[in-house]
Amino acid sequence: MQINNNKAKITETDLEKIKSVLPQYYTRKRLSHTLSVEKECTELAKIYDFSEEDTLRLRAAALLHDITKKWSDEEQIAYCQKHDIPYTEEDTYMTKVFHSRTGAHLARCLFPELVDDGIYDAILFHTTAKPAMPLATALLYLADYIEPERTFVDCVKLRTEFYTLLEQKDKYKALYETLVRSFGYTVSSLVEEGSLIHVDIILARNYYLLKLNKE
Numbered sequence: 001m002q003i004n005n006n007k008a009k010i011t012e013t014d015l016e017k018i019k020s021v022l023p024q025y026y027t028r029k030r031l032s033h034t035l036s037v038e039k040e041c042t043e044l045a046k047i048y049d050f051s052e053e054d055t056l057r058l059r060a061a062a063l064l065h066d067i068t069k070k071w072s073d074e075e076q077i078a079y080c081q082k083h084d085i086p087y088t089e090e091d092t093y094m095t096k097v098f099h100s101r102t103g104a105h106l107a108r109c110l111f112p113e114l115v116d117d118g119i120y121d122a123i124l125f126h127t128t129a130k131p132a133m134p135l136a137t138a139l140l141y142l143a144d145y146i147e148p149e150r151t152f153v154d155c156v157k158l159r160t161e162f163y164t165l166l167e168q169k170d171k172y173k174a175l176y177e178t179l180v181r182s183f184g185y186t187v188s189s190l191v192e193e194g195s196l197i198h199v200d201i202i203l204a205r206n207y208y209l210l211k212l213n214k215e
Ligand SMILES: [Fe+2]
Pocket: 065, 066, 069, 099, 126, 127
């Protein structure tokens, strides 16, 4: 996979071009979620003072983030094998993480001129997050969790908590605290289900918890 360190210059026309291919990859419900993530990303980009150029890049990542979500586990694994995308045996017990990896790869194959490294990273870590995320990666992760069409109780709760924290605190502290809370909710529900926990979630929680305590 080629490296594309230069920031892509994305226009509204590019976003329309991306949107035109989405119906073949998304179910109707997933498409609606995706457009809602895009809208939430636009709001978050405003709050975090993104330039117009970076806002367009974040919106592109939002539109593409679940592009392989409807594939079966077998299709996800077969795609990883075909394209040398690394995964561990443990990952095969946490199949939700696969669509981030295959999604980042497919997004770049479909739109190599648009999916720069920042957009690739945001898609790649939108499920687990990771320590020291670029702001765009953190905001896509958060938007995916709290977009208003989410009805899962933890998502609704986190949305309210984030916007309440924003009124009370510095916006970066509000973000870090919200991230830590989201990791806590995810870990608790995975423990309750008896599921494995991806190590990136634990590393991300430790990183942001320490960051909050140090500041
Ligand atoms: Fe996803």
